[in-house]
Amino acid sequence: MVLFVISHQNASKVFEPLAMSCIRQNISYECFFTGIGVKNLNESALEYVIQSAQKSIVCHQSWEIHCQNNKSPVEEGSQTNLSEMIAKHDRVISL
Numbered sequence: 732m733v734l735f736v737i738s739h740q741n742a743s744k745v746f747e748p749l750a751m752s753c754i755r756q757n758i759s760y761e762c763f764f765t766g767i768g769v770k771n772l773n774e775s776a777l778e779y780v781i782q783s784a785q786k787s788i789v790c791h792q793s794w795e796i797h798c799q800n801n802k803s804p805v806e807e808g809s810q811t812n813l814s815e816m817i818a819k820h821d822r823v824i825s826l
Contacts, residue, residue: 732785733760734820736813737768742826743777749824750780761820763813764805765790768826769797772804781805788812 733753737746746762753760762784764772769789771777781787787805790813794803817823 732820732822733758734816734823735760735762735784736823736825737762737764737771738766739826740767740770742768743771743774746771746826747777747780750783754780754783759785761785761816762787762805763790763808763816764788765793765810765813767793767797769793773798773801778804786816788816 735746735750750760750762752758762781764787772781772789781804788808789803789805791807791809794807
């Protein structure tokens with residue numbers, strides 16, 4: 732299983748094709764959005780790959796800072812969730 736950690740604002744340009752490749756190859760993946768990377772959740776082009784992930788979590792604090800007053804489209808969590816996710820994955824890709 733692959734974990735994508737998205738922490739850069741323009742990560743969607745790399746994340747979307749990588750996630751689509753996982754989908755085509757039947758590779759399970761999860762996503763964690765943190766820092767300014769939470770803004771990628773506002774991109775409609777990523778909707779399919781985010782919904783196709785086994786799990787997608789956004790750092791609650793980062794969401795509050797960068798996307799005030801908007802409801803998160805995925806589960807909100809913390810850096811503790813990220814630590815738990817990293818522990819159970821074979822590969823971690825940081826974008």
